[in-house]
Amino acid sequence: MSTLRCTPLHDDFGARVTGIELGEPISSVQIEGIRAAIDEYSLLVFPDQQMTDEAQLALTSQLGEPEAEHVTLGRTGETVHFGTVGNISADGSQHGNEAASTRYQKGNQLWHSDSSFREVPSYVTITHGYEVVGEGGETEFVSARAAYDRLDSADRDLVDPLEAVHDYLFSRSPVAPVHPAHAASLPPVAHRLVRTNPGNGRQNLFVGSHVRSVVGWGGIESRELLDRLVAHTTHADAVYAHAWSTDDTVIWDNRCLIHRGRPYDADRWRRRMRQTRVVGAERGRIH
């Protein structure tokens, strides 16, 4: 049976989870326990995990369909299930602050939901920290479910029926050039601005830097509303900053959290984290 023990991390969301070894085979009962904890807490931090790529892919597959990493898929058509976060190459060498790959990852310092720009956005992201930095590099999270709950009734009535366009080229091309084939693989897509968790009926905003515009609204009003919703969602008291420890495995619910990476000195520190994502169940429409 499941023996997960969850200790809350923030008033709105998040739990530190013990009582499971994610590097070992995981039972279907344990998977259901993790799914229930995702629905309840949105962010799960599992400390001291002896993870491997093989075990991480097994866990990912037990939670659903592993997502094809979009950069490689877009550029080459090849399906790979892992992304590497940080500044360490496959050969173990370190990239500094001026490396192109370091600059590309600066886009992750904007508030976002992973893969929200895809026709089918992701359910969860799973990240394991093999090498972590000693200063900076936190991942900050906020609950867009708590943010929805804190809207007044007039704002809920305003946002409930709306759709918004998510556009990777819009959000990322100002940060670093996007390969043309990659850009072509990610046409803008419209998603509901308010999503509902099918398991518990809880509603949340679906906002962040990938959101370009509100469908049917003019540019200025659209931008004002989206910026106001992000500011409301990311209020300082609403943020949980996760300072990574070596061997943390972290699962976050992209349906209802947004997050951002904080800067670190890539000249000074080594960082190597392996990331997988699980495909979600809701499909947007190509815009």
Ligand SMILES: [Fe+2]
């Ligand atoms: Fe991310």
